[in-house]
Amino acid sequence: MISFQKFRIYINKCFIALICLFSFVVLLPFLMLIARLVKSGLKYICLDFFTQTSPSPVDAMLANLAGEAIPGGILNGICGSLYMLTIALVLTVPLGILTGIYLYENRGKKFANLIQYLNAVCYGMPSIIIGIVVYVSVVKSFHSYSVLAGGIALSISMLPKIIRTTRETLKLLPAYLKESGLALGGSYTGVILKIIMPAAKGGLLTGILISVSRALGETVPLIVTALGCSMINWNINAPASSMTLLIWDFFNTPNMVSMVWATSAFLFSIIICLNLIAKRIGRQWKFILYHE
Amino acid sequence: MNKNHILELKSVSISYSPGSYALKNISVSIKPNAITSIIGASGSGKSALLRSINRMHELYPNIRMQGEILLGGKNIMEMNPVEVRRRIGLVFQQPNPFPTMNIYQNVLSGYKLNKIYLSKSEKDRIVEECLRNVSLWDEVKNGLNKNPLSLTVGQQQRLCIARTLALQPEFLLMDEPTSTVDMFCTNRIEELIYRLKNNHTILIVTHNLAQASRISDYALYLEKGELIEYDKSNIIFVAPNDKRTEKYITEQVE
Numbered sequence: 001m002i003s004f005q006k007f008r009i010y011i012n013k014c015f016i017a018l019i020c021l022f023s024f025v026v027l028l029p030f031l032m033l034i035a036r037l038v039k040s041g042l043k044y045i046c047l048d049f050f051t052q053t054s055p056s057p058v059d060a061m062l063a064n065l066a067g068e069a070i071p072g073g074i075l076n077g078i079c080g081s082l083y084m085l086t087i088a089l090v091l092t093v094p095l096g097i098l099t100g101i102y103l104y105e106n107r108g109k110k111f112a113n114l115i116q117y118l119n120a121v122c123y124g125m126p127s128i129i130i131g132i133v134v135y136v137s138v139v140k141s142f143h144s145y146s147v148l149a150g151g152i153a154l155s156i157s158m159l160p161k162i163i164r165t166t167r168e169t170l171k172l173l174p175a176y177l178k179e180s181g182l183a184l185g186g187s188y189t190g191v192i193l194k195i196i197m198p199a200a201k202g203g204l205l206t207g208i209l210i211s212v213s214r215a216l217g218e219t220v221p222l223i224v225t226a227l228g229c230s231m232i233n234w235n236i237n238a239p240a241s242s243m244t245l246l247i248w249d250f251f252n253t254p255n256m257v258s259m260v261w262a263t264s265a266f267l268f269s270i271i272i273c274l275n276l277i278a279k280r281i282g283r284q285w286k287f288i289l290y291h292e
Numbered sequence: 293m294n295k296n297h298i299l300e301l302k303s304v305s306i307s308y309s310p311g312s313y314a315l316k317n318i319s320v321s322i323k324p325n326a327i328t329s330i331i332g333a334s335g336s337g338k339s340a341l342l343r344s345i346n347r348m349h350e351l352y353p354n355i356r357m358q359g360e361i362l363l364g365g366k367n368i369m370e371m372n373p374v375e376v377r378r379r380i381g382l383v384f385q386q387p388n389p390f391p392t393m394n395i396y397q398n399v400l401s402g403y404k405l406n407k408i409y410l411s412k413s414e415k416d417r418i419v420e421e422c423l424r425n426v427s428l429w430d431e432v433k434n435g436l437n438k439n440p441l442s443l444t445v446g447q448q449q450r451l452c453i454a455r456t457l458a459l460q461p462e463f464l465l466m467d468e469p470t471s472t473v474d475m476f477c478t479n480r481i482e483e484l485i486y487r488l489k490n491n492h493t494i495l496i497v498t499h500n501l502a503q504a505s506r507i508s509d510y511a512l513y514l515e516k517g518e519l520i521e522y523d524k525s526n527i528i529f530v531a532p533n534d535k536r537t538e539k540y541i542t543e544q545v546e
Contacts, residue, residue: 176388180452183348185378185459186405194404198392289391291441 034268041265044258049073049266054230054246060255070256074263076232080147080240081216084226087151087236088215092158093208100166101192116167123160130156131221139225145239150226157218158211165207169200173289202285209278213271219244243267298324299345299380299463299493304359306340306349306517314340316517317359327485327494329508329525331501333540337517338497342465345495346380347373378406381461385468387448389440389455396436398451399423402459422454426484446477453484464488466496470503482507501544505529513537 048071055063055072063070099115106112130153138149177199181191222228227239228249241249247263250256299322306315315337322328330338340349347368349355361368368376389398399419403410410418419436423429428450432443440451449469456464466485470478485494486507498504504511504525511528513520513536521528521537532538 174388176384176386177390179348179351180384180388180390181401181405182351183346183377183382183384184402184405184455185374186402187374190405190407195390195392195401199390201392288439291391291439 037261037265037268040258041261041263044069044262045266049262050078051075053232054241054249055256055259056230057253057255060253060259064255070258072259074243074246074259074266076230077241077243077246077263079232079234080150080226080229080245081242083147083234083240084150084154084222084242085212085215087148088154088158089208089212091151091155092162092211096159096162097166097204099163100170101196103163103167104170119160119163122156123164125157125160127157127218127220128224131224134221135224142237144237145225145227146237147226147233147240148236150222150240150242153221153225154215154218157221158215161211161214162207165211166200166204169203169207170196172203173199199289202281202288206278206282206285209274209281213274213278216267216271216274217244219248223248298322298362298364300362301345302360302362304341304344304357304361306337306344306358307356308354310356313517315344315514318519319359320512320519320522322493322495323510324493325489325491326509327489327496327507328510328512329504330495330497330512330514331499331504331540332514334499335516336514338514339467341514342467342495342497343382345463345465346377346382348377348382374406378402378459379461380463380465381456381459383449383453383456383464383466383469385471387445387452387472389443389448389451391439391441393440394437395432395440395443395451398440399454399458401455406459418458422458423451425457425488426450426454427480428454444477446473446480449473449477449481450484453481457488462493464492464494466494468497468499471499478503501529501541513540515540 050073052071052073053076054074055070059072060070099119103112103116103119107116134149134153134156138152139145142149173196177195178191181195182188186195222242222245226242226245228241228245229239230241233240243263244267247260247267250259250263301318301320301322304315304318305313307313318341330341332338340355343349344357345361345368349357350373357369363371363376363379389395390401393401396415396419397404399422400410400415403418420429420433423432428447431447432438432451440448443451449472453469469485470481473481482503485496488494489509496504496508508525510523511525512522513528513532513534515536521532521534523533527533528537529541532541
């Protein structure tokens with residue numbers, strides 16, 4: 001009997017050790033990634049990095065030969081990313097939230113189920129397909145790679161995420177909110193706008209921030225829509241760069257390794273910050289809603 | 293007596309699915325400025341009856357209602373649901389203050405939802421009056437901007453009653469308003485309900501027969517969706533005319 005009990009304790013210890021080991025194995029690549037980005041990227045990040053546009057290959061080559069730091073920065077990429085994200089958010093947020101409300105309010109109905117299904121399919125859509133579709137429909141018809149096309153591509157990749165977040169957030173809200181709003185004589189629209197939306201705000205914001213952080217990392221659809229540009233461009237109908245496009249350009253140009261690392265480290269830190277902010281907002285939101 | 297303050301049900305039936313009725317052919321005229329309690333076992337249709345009076349049953353598309361509910365002689369199904377719900381307030385079983393509004397805003401939430409704009413002084417007056425009316429003012433007057441969920445359950449329920457009263461409804465429907473609060477709070481809410489009958493007609497669903505007999509002037513006994521007896525409380529609880537009412541009350545008291 002005693003030996004059986006010892007055996008159980010032994011098995012238990014093995015199991016715990018295994019769990020710890022696997023957790024560490026999962027964490028390892030992530031830690032290595034951060035270490036590499038910090039080690040190779042941080043040292044090139046200086047003020048010029050944020051205030052100048054990307055260097056030409058010739059400048060980079062000359063700087064490398066002279067053993068100096070590469071002149072220039074990624075301002076064109078930052079501006080391009082912000083510009084395209086703004087377009088994407090303006091297009092996606094109202095549409096996504098309204099669709100999410102529709103899906104939640106009409107759950108179980110045929111048409112809503114169909115949209116729900118299509119949304120789930122789009123959620124996992126390979127981003128190159130989004131890029132190609134936007135290329136054919138926007139770039140071809142406007143005869144130019146453009147910020148607009150890039151923004152539309154980003155918005156298509158964000159839309160399913162925002163729709164899903166809205167629906168999931170509304171599901172989390174206490175069911176009594178709507179009933180008690182209506183019982184006070186509120187109209188349907190009034191209850192949605194004044195009771196449900198404020199209560200859902202934190203959850204929606206979390207979802208939007210997370211999809212923004214995903215969109216910041218989109219590269220493939222932008223290659224075929226926004227193309228990239230070595231200058232800052234505010235013309236909506238002309239090509240522009242983004243941070244991810246710059247990383248791709250730097251990667252394909254000789255002598256620019258340091259820029260690849262620096263841009264990656266910067267982009268990565270923005271994404272981590274966005275996720276942390278999203279998490280914090282999410283926690284505060286749950287506290288307001290359930291007071292726990 | 294003001295004709296508008298008369299609530300009448302004419303052969304009201306409610307079904308959740310074809311053929312199965314939650315309420316069968318209920319006809320009753322609710323006495324104004326009095327407390328009427330609706331009693332009966334679980335599943336007898338008490339809540340269905342209460343909710344149909346301010347058209348809350350419409351939120352569930354599979355529920356069908358037949359018959360007429362007349363508010364001041366007008367069929368409520370032909371009125372604007374928003375107006376019906378403004379004139380007939382509903383207090384739920386679970387206290388349900390709006391978590392994104394503070395206490396002050398919660399009391400005024402009905403006005404906000406109905407797009408009625410008030411001056412600051414009017415708002416202050418309504419909030420104080422309503423919170424005093426539910427005896428909550430002294431407990432919260434120094435923290436009107438606090439989250440309502442920081443209050444005790446009993447206080448939250450009184451806040452919800454205040455929120456409903458703020459719109460000055462003629463009728464007040466209460467769905468087991470004291471089932472989630474402790475004895476002390478129950479007493480306070482009962483006192484409050486008793487006081488409110490001067491200005492409101494109150495319908496209260498309760499499982500607690502002692503409570504029903506303490507506060508109500510009239511009682512209405514439902515069994516399996518049928519109206520068995522509707523009379524003065526002192527008759528229903530002391531010497532009911534129908535055997536079934538007598539059986540239910542005796543069983544509950546024992």
